[in-house]
Amino acid sequence: MTTTQVRHSCTRGPLIAAEGINGVGKTYLTKRAIDALDDKPLMLDGFSQRTTGRPGLDKLLLRALREASAGDPFLRGGAPLADALILLAIKRHDLDTVVPALSSGRAVAEGRSVDSTAVCQALLLHPDNPDAALRTATALLDLASSYRPLPDLTILVTDDAAQAVARAQQRDQCVLTTEQAVFMRDAAALYERVAATDPARYRVVDRRSVGEHEAAEQIRAWIHGARTGLGCVREPWQGPGARCMCCGRRGDAAPA
Numbered sequence: 001m002t003t004t005q006v007r008h009s010c011t012r013g014p015l016i017a018a019e020g021i022n023g024v025g026k027t028y029l030t031k032r033a034i035d036a037l038d039d040k041p042l043m044l045d046g047f048s049q050r051t052t053g054r055p056g057l058d059k060l061l062l063r064a065l066r067e068a069s070a071g072d073p074f075l076r077g078g079a080p081l082a083d084a085l086i087l088l089a090i091k092r093h094d095l096d097t098v099v100p101a102l103s104s105g106r107a108v109a110e111g112r113s114v115d116s117t118a119v120c121q122a123l124l125l126h127p128d129n130p131d132a133a134l135r136t137a138t139a140l141l142d143l144a145s146s147y148r149p150l151p152d153l154t155i156l157v158t159d160d161a162a163q164a165v166a167r168a169q170q171r172d173q174c175v176l177t178t179e180q181a182v183f184m185r186d187a188a189a190l191y192e193r194v195a196a197t198d199p200a201r202y203r204v205v206d207r208r209s210v211g212e213h214e215a216a217e218q219i220r221a222w223i224h225g226a227r228t229g230l231g232c233v234r235e236p237w238q239g240p241g242a243r244c245m246c247c248g249r250r251g252d253a254a255p256a
């Protein structure tokens with residue numbers, strides 16, 4: 001988690017996110033990577049997998065967004081900033097549910113995190129202006145980091161957008177509209193630009209140049225390596241003297 005932490009070592013596990021457009025292979029490759037790990041991370045499902053089970057606050061918020069977006073696969077409810085705040089609330093709820101696992105030293109792998117919110121909502125706000133979309137995406141990430149710490153490591157899976165569209169269509173037995181396919185293409189480009197702004201947090205695996213086996217192996221190694229050098233993590237809104245959310249250690253107060 002990259003914000004509000006004081007860098008002394010903490011016993012917690014790392015928070016890792018898999019990002020990228022629909023159908024790019026986040027779930028497929030992350031599962032393959034995790035199969036090869038002895039110390040398996042807790043997997044936090046992406047949104048589309050959350051259709052069964054107890055209706056917690058995350059599912060209820062998601063249901064509201066789904067209803068407002070009337071079947072749109074990108075959950076576009078018509079009010080991008082209000083949608084963004086609901087999406088961030090869901091991702092905050094997700095963090096709350098995994099703090100016990102992180103505190104026990106276990107790694108957690110989120111299927112999408114706040115970078116998806118930043119990218120998708122920024123693109124909705126600036127569909128025809130890639131530079132403005134990038135500025136808004138980074139501003140939304142700043143906003144997100146005041147709601148919850150960002151992931152320690154974000155793995156971006158990229159590919160030719162048309163390949164990802166084809167996989168998503170095949171998997172979901174649907175045909176995306178041209179507008180939806182263009183949205184995915186533009187989102188793919190924006191994810192890559194956002195990743196380039198924060199190379200310390202992001203690792204990028206590009207399926208155009210890396211085979212399936214090698215991609216899964218890279219992801220395995222990144223997840224394994226994310227365990228080292230972790231600092232304590234604090235509620236962003238509580239300031240540097242607050243206790244670590246995971247180990248409970250107090251931070252050093254800011255120098256006078």
Ligand SMILES: Nc1ncnc2c1ncn2[C@@H]1O[C@H](COP(=O)(O)OP(=O)(O)OP(=O)(O)O)[C@@H](O)[C@H]1O
Binds near residue numbers: 020027168
């Ligand atoms: N290398 C591969 N070989 C065979 N099938 C693959 C491969 N990569 C992905 N797939 C298939 O493509 C589809 C899309 O992949 P996946 O579900 O992992 O994408 P995703 O990025 O998690 O998408 P979403 O965000 O829409 O859930 C799935 O049916 C998956 O099994």
Ligand SMILES: Cc1cn([C@H]2C[C@H](O)[C@@H](COP(=O)(O)O)O2)c(=O)[nH]c1=O
Binds near residue numbers: 118
């Ligand atoms: C987290 C998040 C998701 N979305 C969109 C992207 C996908 O089209 C759907 C389903 O997501 P899944 O996790 O891949 O199942 O939701 C979004 O627009 N903004 C977000 O923050």
